[in-house]
Amino acid sequence: MASVEMWYSSPWTKSLPMRVKTKLGLPLKEKKLMEVKLGELPSWILMRDFTPKGIAGAFQRGYYRYYNKYINVKKGSVAGISMVLAAYVLFNYCRSYKELKHERRRKYH
Amino acid sequence: MNENLFASFATPTMMGLPIVILIIMFPSILFPSPNRLINNRLISIQQWLVQLTSKQMMAIHNNKGQTWTLMLMSLILFIGSTNLLGLLPHSFTPTTQLSMNLGMAIPLWAGTVFMGFRHKTKAALAHFLPQGTPIFLIPMLVIIETISLFIQPVALAVRLTANITAGHLLIHLIGGATLALMSISPSTALITFIILILLTILEFAVAMIQAYVFTLLVSLYLHDNT
Numbered sequence: 001m002a003s004v005e006m007w008y009s010s011p012w013t014k015s016l017p018m019r020v021k022t023k024l025g026l027p028l029k030e031k032k033l034m035e036v037k038l039g040e041l042p043s044w045i046l047m048r049d050f051t052p053k054g055i056a057g058a059f060q061r062g063y064y065r066y067y068n069k070y071i072n073v074k075k076g077s078v079a080g081i082s083m084v085l086a087a088y089v090l091f092n093y094c095r096s097y098k099e100l101k102h103e104r105r106r107k108y109h
Numbered sequence: 110m111n112e113n114l115f116a117s118f119a120t121p122t123m124m125g126l127p128i129v130i131l132i133i134m135f136p137s138i139l140f141p142s143p144n145r146l147i148n149n150r151l152i153s154i155q156q157w158l159v160q161l162t163s164k165q166m167m168a169i170h171n172n173k174g175q176t177w178t179l180m181l182m183s184l185i186l187f188i189g190s191t192n193l194l195g196l197l198p199h200s201f202t203p204t205t206q207l208s209m210n211l212g213m214a215i216p217l218w219a220g221t222v223f224m225g226f227r228h229k230t231k232a233a234l235a236h237f238l239p240q241g242t243p244i245f246l247i248p249m250l251v252i253i254e255t256i257s258l259f260i261q262p263v264a265l266a267v268r269l270t271a272n273i274t275a276g277h278l279l280i281h282l283i284g285g286a287t288l289a290l291m292s293i294s295p296s297t298a299l300i301t302f303i304i305l306i307l308l309t310i311l312e313f314a315v316a317m318i319q320a321y322v323f324t325l326l327v328s329l330y331l332h333d334n335t
Contacts, residue, residue, distance in 0.1 A: 067141065076150045081139060085197060088135065092199040095128070099116045100199075 136190040185324040192316030205274045210266035218262040221330040276312045
């Protein structure tokens with residue numbers, strides 16, 4: 001693999017389109033989740049950016065991904081925000097599960 | 110049942126972390142900012158509502174009072190959206206906490222009062238004595254007017270807290286009663302269920318009305334003082 005990495009680092013190879021580079025072999029840091037092999041998964045997770053800036057970037061990317069797919073479209077529907085509200089309800093349910101546990105219909109709580 | 114009734118009003122913490130800040134900031138996600146001339150449907154609906162409300166609410170003010178438009182519009186949006194989100198099951202409503210409502214009411218009321226004293230001192234002081242009172246009643250009336258002035262922020266906060274908390278408590282209680290009655294006599298449970306539906310419709314109205322009333326009163330205090 002040493003020859004592939006050396007070949008990869010030249011300016012011409014860096015300017016190839018992404019679909020060519022994934023076929024030819026990317027370094028682990030730049031692969032997306034679906035392209036990582038199962039054995040490489042722990043080292044890929046450890047290489048992610050866990051600084052505050054990186055986490056903020058991840059939240060921002062996630063927000064815009066959802067926003068541009070469901071809400072910022074020409075004919076957005078009610079499903080766009082109702083998914084958000086359903087997730088909010090689920091989050092609050094998980095948060096208060098400890099108290100809600102005692103309200104089930106059981107003989108022994 | 111007794112302890113559970115008030116457990117939903119406790120400050121939410123998850124593993125010791127106060128996530129109440131996240132819950133207070135959550136409604137802001139539901140109001141994206143408009144970027145273009147013609148936006149997507151969500152933003153267009155919100156823009157239309159905000160324009161409708163602001164025209165109705167700020168029409169009574171003069172130029173000086175209309176500088177408060179941004180403040181009052183964000184106030185009514187915040188209180189309205191927080192109250193409506195609190196009607197979802199299991200959610201936490203920040204406006205049930207007196208601390209937060211006092212934190213909203215006192216600075217706004219104080220802002221209007223100080224503005225009035227600064228710009229129109231004589232007129233602001235004249236509010237303490239209504240016209241045409243008999244001479245011997247003047248000291249009494251000044252005291253009463255002072256008290257009624259200082260009670261305004263407390264009334265604003267307590268009104269909002271009490272209304273929303275009472276509504277949530279009623280929903281909990283009647284819902285619990287419906288569940289308990291289902292095994293004893295289903296017809297009574299049906300009646301209680303219909304009461305629950307009516308109550309929920311009322312709560313939707315109350316959520317929005319309370320936001321409106323809060324903002325309206327602040328704008329009234331503003332009108333008096335500009």
